[in-house]
Amino acid sequence: MIKKVALIDEIKENGLKVEVDGEEILLIKNGDEIFAISNLCSHQEKEMSGGKIEGDAFICPHHGARFDLKTGKVLSMPAVEDIKIYKVILKDGAVFIESENG
Numbered sequence: 001m002i003k004k005v006a007l008i009d010e011i012k013e014n015g016l017k018v019e020v021d022g023e024e025i026l027l028i029k030n031g032d033e034i035f036a037i038s039n040l041c042s043h044q045e046k047e048m049s050g051g052k053i054e055g056d057a058f059i060c061p062h063h064g065a066r067f068d069l070k071t072g073k074v075l076s077m078p079a080v081e082d083i084k085i086y087k088v089i090l091k092d093g094a095v096f097i098e099s100e101n102g
Contacts, residue, residue, distance in 0.1 A: 008034065013021045017034035017049055020097050025086055027095060028058060028069065036097055043079040062093045 005018040006027060016027045017039055024039035026048050039048050041060040050061040057066045057075055065079035072085040087098040 001097050001099045002031065002089060002096045005097050008090065008093050008095055011095070015049055017047075019099050021087060022068075023066070023084075023101055025091075025097065027088075028053065030056070030069060034088050034095055036088050036095075037067065037072060038084040040083075041065055041079060042074070042081035042083050048083075 002046055005020060006016055010016055011027050011034065013027045013083045018025050018091055019023065019026060025036050026039040028035045028037065030053050037048065041048055041062065043060065043063055045066050046062045048060055056069050059066050060071050060091060063078050065077065066075035067083050068075055072083045074080060087095040089098065
């Protein structure tokens, strides 16, 4: 099921937290692209909001673990598990997330 979660203009430099089906998701704008990743780091399940973007990598603000924005794959320790990513659909200035439930 596809759910509208935000307007593109609502996503600021440090991202936007939204909730879909009980899961916290962080929407991130990188150039003209929007990504949706789990808001919990796989290292210690701390919030990812407030992290930084370097190229196609997202850096957790707590311990510096790096994740690929497109795949969720771990790029550096201390994390060893990938994070969940969500399919983003942009339409008419809005951001939609493809939900697994529904």
